[in-house]
Amino acid sequence: MTSPPSHLWLNALLQALQFVQSTWLGALYALGITDDSHGAPAWPWALRIAGENLVIDVALARQFAWMLAAIAFAIVCVLLAVCWRRAWRWLTAAAIGALILAPWPSPRLWLTAAVPTSFHTSPTGFTVDSIARGARVYSAQCAACHGVDGRGEGPRAATLRRWPPTMASALLSRRADGELFWHVLYGMRDDQGVTMPGFVGRLSDREVWAALDYMRVLSASAGMAAGGSWPVPIALPSMVVRCAGRPDRALSAWRGHQRVRVVAVDAAHPPPFEDPRFLTLLVRRGDAQATGPAAASVRKVATAATATTQRTPGEVTPLFGTRADCVADAPEAWQVFAQIAGAPASGLAGTEWLADRDGWLRALAPAGRRGWADGGLMCTTSISLQDGDKSSARDPLTATLREMDGDPVRFVKGGFVH
Numbered sequence: 001m002t003s004p005p006s007h008l009w010l011n012a013l014l015q016a017l018q019f020v021q022s023t024w025l026g027a028l029y030a031l032g033i034t035d036d037s038h039g040a041p042a043w044p045w046a047l048r049i050a051g052e053n054l055v056i057d058v059a060l061a062r063q064f065a066w067m068l069a070a071i072a073f074a075i076v077c078v079l080l081a082v083c084w085r086r087a088w089r090w091l092t093a094a095a096i097g098a099l100i101l102a103p104w105p106s107p108r109l110w111l112t113a114a115v116p117t118s119f120h121t122s123p124t125g126f127t128v129d130s131i132a133r134g135a136r137v138y139s140a141q142c143a144a145c146h147g148v149d150g151r152g153e154g155p156r157a158a159t160l161r162r163w164p165p166t167m168a169s170a171l172l173s174r175r176a177d178g179e180l181f182w183h184v185l186y187g188m189r190d191d192q193g194v195t196m197p198g199f200v201g202r203l204s205d206r207e208v209w210a211a212l213d214y215m216r217v218l219s220a221s222a223g224m225a226a227g228g229s230w231p232v233p234i235a236l237p238s239m240v241v242r243c244a245g246r247p248d249r250a251l252s253a254w255r256g257h258q259r260v261r262v263v264a265v266d267a268a269h270p271p272p273f274e275d276p277r278f279l280t281l282l283v284r285r286g287d288a289q290a291t292g293p294a295a296a297s298v299r300k301v302a303t304a305a306t307a308t309t310q311r312t313p314g315e316v317t318p319l320f321g322t323r324a325d326c327v328a329d330a331p332e333a334w335q336v337f338a339q340i341a342g343a344p345a346s347g348l349a350g351t352e353w354l355a356d357r358d359g360w361l362r363a364l365a366p367a368g369r370r371g372w373a374d375g376g377l378m379c380t381t382s383i384s385l386q387d388g389d390k391s392s393a394r395d396p397l398t399a400t401l402r403e404m405d406g407d408p409v410r411f412v413k414g415g416f417v418h
């Protein structure tokens, strides 16, 4: 996957298309022209602009952008012609000329089938709770075909006409969230009939969104099992965290503001020292499993998190000035992070993850490695960083942070990442 500078304008184009289509949908809904479907305005047409096609075909995207520019130019010319009558001939000629010269890529290429929920976004917030609920739905309803590990090889898979897709791929992030939701509710079909059954009436909307959350975690762990990396960066799951002297709050509150380092700690792996470059969050195994003096120190850190009181509002202050900033106690968090690391729950302690400021998990330092080594970033482009001080000695964690910041996640909606 390369990321030439052309991808910058492409990213802007895709975001603009997404914005225009969803704002247009909101306006139609406000005017009462379209109804709602599953709790949000329903897309009333059978087609939408296929951002996912533009993203994989830069030549098509370029033609599409020129076409939009020509249409915009023609509209401006016509408006000017109306106001400035004396020049109307020239302006009309310019408008017609622009429209003739514009490339008109075939609509078959840049339009795709849409469903009423195409522009829906997941209401779950990708929380650990929702992922855990999704895991239960998945093992009861989906694993028979999709496989416990999400690689499409469940016991029923061989009896199907079409093999379920493997989740060890970027499939889930290539599709619009709302279309995945629709496919699970109403099933999928091809020319010869149903390929996947629908679950409407059997699962609630909430359960379907939760199953999709869990499938994203499965995709990360299936990717780890298949190739040792995540197919795409996965969002940092949100959960309630306790930080020194502050009321409990959701981890997602840091999204858009601060990098987060997550560290799995247990008796043998005490909390690391805090680092001002990111928020350090400890994920602990349930107290029942953690015993011994180091576990007691982990517990002490957690207790201090609620006990310390003097705090400057708006800033995160480390516990004791040296140890981790915040602690997560959600009982399922350990399991969820183990899956994301592709590690057994028993061998997770000592693992570290880094999330960028936009809330994407980007890098992983596995337990055995004891810290960061070069190449911690899980999903990179081949972009080379334009830093002048490459030669100066940098520790691997700093290198990973710089790489992460220099290569943000792009094209998330209806396209692929990077």
Ligand code: HEC
Residues within 6 Å of the ligand: 137, 138, 141, 142, 143, 144, 145, 146, 156, 160, 162, 163, 164, 165, 175, 179, 180, 183, 184, 188, 189, 190, 195, 196, 197, 199, 211, 212, 215
């Ligand atoms: C009877 C077997 C079967 C069951 C049960 C099943 N699936 Fe599928 N699933 C499939 C097949 C086959 C496909 C590929 C369909 C296709 O591409 O036409 C698929 C595709 C998908 C996709 C990809 C959709 C896309 O847009 O490409 C998702 C997501 C999915 N399934 C989720 C689920 C979830 C969630 C459940 C449980 C609630 C589930 N499936 C249960 C067989 C199954």
